[in-house]
Amino acid sequence: MAWYDNFFSGLVQEAWKAAQTDEQTELEADFLNDVLELQPGQRVLDVFCGYGRHALELARLGYSVTGVDISGESIRDLQKTAQRQKLAIDAHAGDFLSIPLEGGFNGAYCLGNSFSFFPHDQMLLFLQKIAGLLAPGGWFVADTAMIAESVLPDFQERSWMQVGDITFLMENEYDARESCITSHLTYLRMEQTEHRESRHYVYTIAELHRLFRQAGLLITEQFGNLDGSDYQLGDDRLLVLARKK
Incomplete structure (x- = not known):
């Protein structure tokens, strides 16, 4: 069983929803609408869609x-x-790596930092499945804050934040051999406490280029922001745009 199978419930879900603003969702949906080059009626795949904040916006378009x-x-x-x-x-509820889906999507995206869930062998399988589901020439957008050039220069072992009435505490350990960050998480609200553990795998941008090519996807752009600016060392997030060969 993967660590994320039973992760997303309870206070975790509530904190995630509370942290997402309507303005941020609209900006991200506008970005997807621009770069995926879709026409009304075409099919788009939302990987790790959560409660559908992007899916709903794109369906409205x-x-x-x-x-x-x-x-x-x-x-x-x-x-x-x-x-x-x-x-x-x-x-559809289920593990993306194993759930059956009909291919021919004109575009696909994975936003919200779930892209970093997979070690190398599973990441390749993940990207190969994306490529297999896309129509020829289809675009894929991946979003991650866990790229090596972003997270390692300012690695934080401990942090906390307040999201509404939920306090979220994080303690991080970095395993250099596996290029993996294990996070021990505590969510607090009044007398309610929930503990979770997550694992995020860290890749360099060059590694992503190699993995994408191996899977049949060609990265054409690497953005550091939704405004389309090029990624720079230390940017908080990386958005890659790739096309099926």
């Missing part, structure tokens, strides 16, 4: 969206919202 997430709780939320708003969203 007229795209046919398929979302996949490991969290049944999130998928149920998305299905209810899509049904209520009469939006073309097909939402």
Whole structure:
């Protein structure tokens, strides 16, 4: 069982939702709309869609969206919202690496930092599945804050933040042999306490280029911000744009 199979529930979900603003979601959806070069009615795949904040925005623009997430709780939320708003969203709960999907997507994306969940062998399988599901010439966007050039120069062993009425504490350990950050997480609200552990695998940008090429995807752009600026060493996030060969 992967660490993320039972991670996304309870205070974790509540804190994540509270941390996402409508403005940020709109900016990210606009970015996807620009770079994926989709036409209304075309199919787009949201990988690790969560409760569907991007899927909902893109469906409102007229795209046919398929979302996949490991969290049944999130998928149920998305299905209810899509049904209520009469939006073309097909939402699936399950492990993206094993869930069967019909290919031919015109675009795909993975936003929200879930892209860093996989060690090298599984990352290659993940990218190969993305490539296999895309139509020829289809675009894929991946978003990560766990790129080596971003996280290692200012690695923090401990941090905390307040999200609404939830306090979120993080203690990090870096395993250089595996290029993996293990995080011990504590969520606190009033007398309620929940503990989690997560693992994020750290890649250099050059490693990503090699993995993408091996999977049949060619990275054409690497952005450091939603405004389309080029990635610079130390930027908080990396957004890569890749095309199926």
